[in-house]
Amino acid sequence: MSDLVTADTAAYRPPSGYFDEVFGADGVPRAHAVSLAAEIAKLGPELLTAAGHRRDAIFVQQGITFDATGEDGPVKDRPFPLDLVPRILPAAEWDHIERGLAQRIRALNRFIDDVYHEREIVRAGIVPWRLIVSRSHFARAAHGVRPPGGVYCHVAGCDLVRDADGSWKVLEDNVRTPSGISYVLENRVAMTRLVPQFFQHHRVRPVDHYPQLLLAGLRSVAPSAEDEATVVVWTPGPMNSAYFEHAFLARQMGVELVEASDLVVRDDVLYMRTTAGLRRVHAVYRRLDDDFVDPLEFRPDSLLGVPGLVRAYRAGTVAIANALGTGVADDKAVYHYVPEMIRFYLGEEPILDNVKTYIMADDAQREAALARRAELVFKPTGESGGKGVFIGPATPREALDGLADVIRSQPEKWIAQEVVNLSTVPTAMPDGSLAPRHVDLRPFAVFGEQIRIVPGGLTRVALKEGSMIVNSSQGGGSKDTWVLEDDAGRGAPGASDTQLHEVVPTQMPGLRYGGDWQGQQQQQQQTRPAIGRRERRGVGRGR
């Protein structure tokens, strides 16, 4: 064991059968995490706990909270649980993930376009048309409409997991309204304030340019004539559990946060109501599902929608991100076909694998999967947030038998997946000790003129021992996720080797310090300044 690792990190044992991202099976930290482990050990359990208390106070003060369902029922305004031990990824590993995600998003985008236009993939017999049209997010209103630039999934947040052998797999694709990016940014700021010493020996890639990427991406797809495109963030309202994030993104981008009542369509053009009358809106980053955007096209009972928005969209006067109908790719049954899509549309081999998935609508696959029902995970296809998921090994036999009947009656609404032994990362317990907890990763991509992915993403962590449910809405926590710079040939951070003569403008005047009345009086008695003082002004420099 490395002599750097003392105190609480010495007591840490990664669980067997899982991949621990900081410590190897022998308890020695992995090469890229050695100095992080040392800093944690140096801090010790007490100071780590103290930093945790400061974090909660700051989060409550700043309103970084989340509504969750706890053991005692719903909890409102709980400080978003950020674990102070970061997750750390070396540059090469991130490079692999980044390429894999970009590839996947390109393929998904082609798929959505195909579904609403030529349907080549259906005619090629790869994805059954019946499956596509039966998806609840399939939008007839999107037929034949091609958004500007041909981009549908402007914002994507695919969930990745790491299996026992350390390989990365895609667990699901979120291309409707993936949440969590605000926590990525806020977590980083909080970490630099709470535990700056952790950063000392690493060069961590910044994440705070995400709002800039998003704004640029939205502007690049906005159908605007000469002047700057007007972009808005559309929220269902303050009652939504992700409202903090909606407000955060609007604030960071410097755009308006609108609700349905602020928007109106006139002659197929979208406007917002301002104190100076109606103002044209060119691009909408909407944070609500298709079903609610326009009562004339989707659910007529939706009070959140804007009547006529779909007409405006079809007329091409407004960009909607993500585009209408994108949800068809955000479906656990369609997910199964993504590797095939990559081969079909891009002619490439998938860089990132799927988790092995079985389609319950397929009789053979279903019966084989149901026979192994105590070993697999069963998921309803149209749900998100971990709702309705049955984990075979953790579910009583009777419940699984009941589930089998439900699945047989509505097979197209279910999939089964192999259990992934999610990797673990050391996580601080209330007493400051470290314990392994399971994590996943949600990186965020913006697709405008090209695909940009923020280094890292939201690492969600299951705070209960042994649990693999990481969803924030079910009490999961999060970790700051570091992607390290490729540090070959660079000096240690913390020191700036910049020589002063390189940066200092030559004419910088010195700082003045006044207010010392005594000193001035003495000065005045000694020398009354020369009349020619004015000539010397402006060149008075410290050096």
Added chain:
Amino acid sequence: MLSRIAQELFWLGRNVARAEHTARMLDGVFQASLQGRPDDPAGVRLGWGSLLAIMGAQADGRPVRRDEVLNRLTLTRDEPASVISCVSRAREGARTMRDVISAEMWEAVNTTHLALSAGDLEGRMQMGPYSVFQYVKERSALFWGLTSRTMLRDEARAFLVAGGRIESADMVLRMLRVAMPSPGEQAEGTDGVRDGQALALLQAVGGFQAFRRAVPAPPNAGPVARFLLYERAYPDSVAASVDAVHGALVDVDAAPRSSEPVLRLSRLAADLEFRGRAAAEDGNLAEASSLVQSELALIDADIAERYFAGAGAAGGWDRYLVA
């Protein structure tokens, strides 16, 4: 009012403003440095060496270490530019004017001074400088808030405000001059990361959200510098500060039309207005910053001569430069 008191008030304002700006600046650079922004030679530079330069402190050509700069510019009493020195000078100034400023203002300054002097400040700096900087920022906001609530809007307040605003303008200009790329090497980054130093600059003056709401352009070096120099709607821009100093002096001067500092300020305000309009074409912001800064130095000297020289104390101001 007494020249001596006017000068004390002017410097009280400067010291409070300087303490706040220094704290903001250190906090901004500290956070940016932890995030490992790539040092782009063509981008904005706001590193530890630059900070010493901004504050007129020297490193004698040695490589500059983070902890050294943080400690020197925050805690060191022998360093006249440090936050703690600014606060203790402000407190000494306020103590001699307890009859002029309101009791609440005095208490605000005094408490700040005592809190920074007491306790394990070095320990707090070690654990996380943010808490120290945040404290200084909050206390400064409290001071100015109390000024606007509890102090008579008279001559005394005008000098206090003039001092605070001229210091603000000077600090922003210093940051701009050190951090901005030189003419001809201005790079417009595209991936958002390279421009991050411009973000750090905005964070360092506390203008990030204001910039976002006011300027549709991405936070690249050029738009950020234009914003900090010319945007009158942003209260901490150089143009807004110059306007405020001008307004304060017009209010107190018995004959503003023949007052040299007032006339200079009018010309400078008009010049900033003109440059702001032309700035889109004229790219040389570094040169503009330098010109405005030397003009401010002249105004500063004129203020000293016109208002504070009555007591015969304004002479030899260059004695107070950092040697």
